[in-house]
Amino acid sequence: MTGTRTLLDKLWAAHEILQREDGASLLWVDRHLVHEGSHHAFGKLAARGASVAEPDLTFAVIDHYAPTRGRDRIADPKVKYMVETLRKNAHSHGLRLFDLKDPGQGIVHVVGPEQGLTLPGLLINCGDSHTSTHGAFGALAFGIGATEVAHVLATQTIWQKKPAAMRIRIEGKLGPGVSAKDIALNWIARLGADGAQGHAIEYAGSAVRTLSMEGRMTLCNLSIEGGARFGLIAPDETTYAYLQGRPQAPQGADWEAARAHWAELNTDDKAVFDKDILLNAEDIAPTVTWGTSPEQAIPVTATIPDPNTLTNGKAQGARDALDYMGLSAGRPIEGTPVDQVFIGSCTNGRIEDLRHAAAVLAGRKAKVAGLVSPGSALVKAQAEEEGLDRIFVDAGLEWADAGCSMCVGMNGDLVAPGQRCASSTNRNFRGRQGPGALTHLMSPAMVAAAAVTGTITDVRPLLEGRAT
Amino acid sequence: MSGWSQHQGHVVALPIHNVDTDQLIPSRFMSTPRSEGYGRFLLHDLRRDAHGETHADFPLNRHGHASILVTGRNFGSGSSREAAVYALVDAGIRAVFAPSFGDIFAGNAINNGLLPARINEEEMNLLFQGLADTALAAEVCLEKRHLQIGDQRIGFDLDPGWRTKLINGWDDIDLTLSHRDEIDRHAQELKQRAPWIRPAQITKNS
Structure with missing residues (x-):
């Protein structure tokens, strides 16, 4: 260990199977989350006659088209078609589906963490740009397009060039009525909607440490609105307290082994970021667009x-x-x-x-x-x-x-x-x-x-x- | 997907920054099967008024035959919807020139044979001025990484790996499966080193 590695470096190295001549890495995917919008990808898979490489690591959620009222009879034929297409694809590939009446149903980026599917150190993909949400647990999580979804389905891997490392430190105490949403809108207003393009953002600082997991997820979720495909927060006791006992989280001796591994998931003191931004929490007011x-x-x-x-x-x-x-x-x-x-x-x-x-x-x-x-x-x-x-x-x-x-x-x-x-x-x-x-x-x-x-x-x- | 290295067509300017993928294709069209074609959805709500009438002065309405776009910063930002690229490709667009692109969009573009070419802001402004609201004959050369309009030649940036992929029309899945041994080795090693990484309960409802 050189003591100069960022959390991004550590996560990337742990998932890199090989690197191509042009610098793109082939990465192992620990969890793949799919939703109704993944229909193009399943179509591509079918066109190749391929099957899902790791059905046990692939989870399907009905969220984008989920009716919020009157679920027993879906009136809109387009909505019905999208829901039924996912059901059919999940069934034929043997995927765990969080269907409309499932007690675990919800938005894919809410479901993953609350089921304990999202864990520190994992690589998580989903055909949705807000996949950065899961980075709040110290996971390498990023949104992908339909061709990439098909690729992950078929191979359980993804090609990706390592992004540049960026840190946003927020020090101090947020005022009453000020939340993670305000931190996010604040930095995006300062740096621009493309301010973090090509970067993975690690959020750090005392204001981030005192955020709940919900707040951290909000912060990481909005990374993409500033252009970053990845948001990251190093795991800590808040992370572990949230995860312990979740249905798909490790238990018993596995939990202890996982904890020992997760303790290494942080940025070394001497690591240098390509971009390093400091914000003062006291300066952040409730923010609106x-x-x-x-x-x-x-x-x-x-x-x-x-x-x-x-x-x-x-x-x-x-x-x-x-x-x-x-x-x-x-x-x-x-x-x-x-x-x-x-x-x-x-x-x-x-x-x-x-x-x-x-x-x-x-x-x-x-x-x-x-x-x-x-x-x-x-x-x-x-x-x-x-x-x-x-x-x-x-x-x-x-x-x-x-x-x-x-x-x-x-x-x-x-x-x-x-x-x-x-x-x-x-x-x-x-x-x-x-x-x-x-x-x-x-x-x-x-x-x-x-x-x-x-x-x-x-x-x-x-x-x-x-x-x- | 077939590869390409040169394209001749007409270039138009779309002088707007932050054209997000919700603009490129509004979400209400996204349940359409791809086989029906996505070209008519491209920039739908910018090209038409609330009654569906087209705005005559919108660049792509004025020049429906254009196949090369010059546009502003942060093109394709927002949602990961690959349908945004389908809309461009199905409308006949082969290359987009802009100072920057949404990261997910750019990857999606490459996967569908669409060139996301980076130019600097100065060149963007010169092109906006030079093109104004006309469409000019132009040629894109991937090998030499330039856009040629008359005797004007503008270089562009593109990741070398992406350029190779566009030229060859490669499918990543085939390439990846040629590394099957390394992938299997990684997966096996991971199972032994960190068995807790797999979901605790694998319950299937099938």
Whole structure:
């Protein structure tokens, strides 16, 4: 050991089977997660007459098209076709399927960790860009396209060039009402939506150490919104406490052996990163997006920027975004009326996210309509045990089943054209939540605050005197 | 997939940064079987108004025969949907020139014979100005890594491994299976060294 290796170096070396002349590595894949969108990949496999190389390491989840209401009869033929195609593929290849009625069903990036399929030190692939989520456990996890999904299905390996190493350290203590979502939107606004392209980001620093696993998953999940295919956090006691006893996590002597191995999964003191960024947690305010890229984000207390003051070719994009969003430069973002709210997604659909939102909504009424879709059936059950569902329903929001839902709208949960939605999701792209939909990204607590006032609102005053 | 090393066609400018894959193909079209063709979905909501009428001044509407795009930074960012590449390829696009690409998109492009060619911002701006809203005859040469428009020649960056793959039209699965022994060795060694790495309960519902 040279004492200069990053966590990325260690994970990469452990999975590298060989390296090609051009520098691409052939990597072993420990877990492969597939969903309805993987139909192109299964089609490619069928075209070759190939079978799944490691069915025991391949898990199928219905999430992107999962209806959040009325699961017994799927009305939309497209949705039905996608769900049934995955069922057929999972069945014919002998894959464990988390079907619509399975108590473990949910969004693939919520299901993997809560089932203990996601573990430190593993390489995890999924045909979904938010696979970076699993890096919160110290796993090498990255999203892949359909041709690569077919490749992993057929060979249980993936070709990949090692990314450059980047570290984002967040030191200090986050203020009340400020969460991992705000850290993520903050760094993406500073560095840009392509600021981490070609890099794997390791998140470190005291503010990261004090985050729960839910918060760490939110942070790693959003790595791709800043261009990074990988997010990483070294495992620690918080990680182990989350994993111990999960159905697919090692047990007994295996657990002890795994723990001993996981203790090595960290960056050496003398390691050097290609990019090293330091943020002060105290400087981070609740953050919201005003435009159509996650980099177009500002503190809720700020005014919407004037495109003419933007450099680096960003002025025209900002003008287009303001035009699409129906907003004016120089106006405060706070007070912008919203038509509806959404709480859920692989970014912010976990139990802690629902607790944060419920802490704001308890005893209050929403001024606008809204949908709450928990990240999984287990999150749903836990929330109901804690009475969070009553808080949402009493506030006037709809409490639904688990899935990707209104983050991407594939199941029909759409924001109508011209409607403005305060959303705990990951992408404010044009039309992401439906054609003509206007999306403002923010934390679940901030979404709850928007529900209470009917406008984009600083959540902090609403939390005063409340336990959070 | 068949390889290629030269392409002659027409180049147009799409002077927008951050064209994400949700723009390249909105998610509502993604349950379509590939055999039906994805070309009509390309940039669907930017090319058409809410009633489905095409915007006459949109570059790809004005020049439907274009096969080479010059566009802004961070092209293909966002979702890993390979359908974004299918939409480009099925619409006849063979090469995209931009200062940067989404990492997942660029890999998907190579896997479908689409060239993601990196140029610098200065060259991008010159091309935007030079092309304005016209389409010009152009030639892409993979061997020499350049785009030729009239007597103007612009070099581009491309990972050498990716260039080889595009030229040969290689299928990764065939290449990988030629390393089957090394893969098996790795898998066996892993099972012995760290048996806990496999899922604790392998329960199947089939």
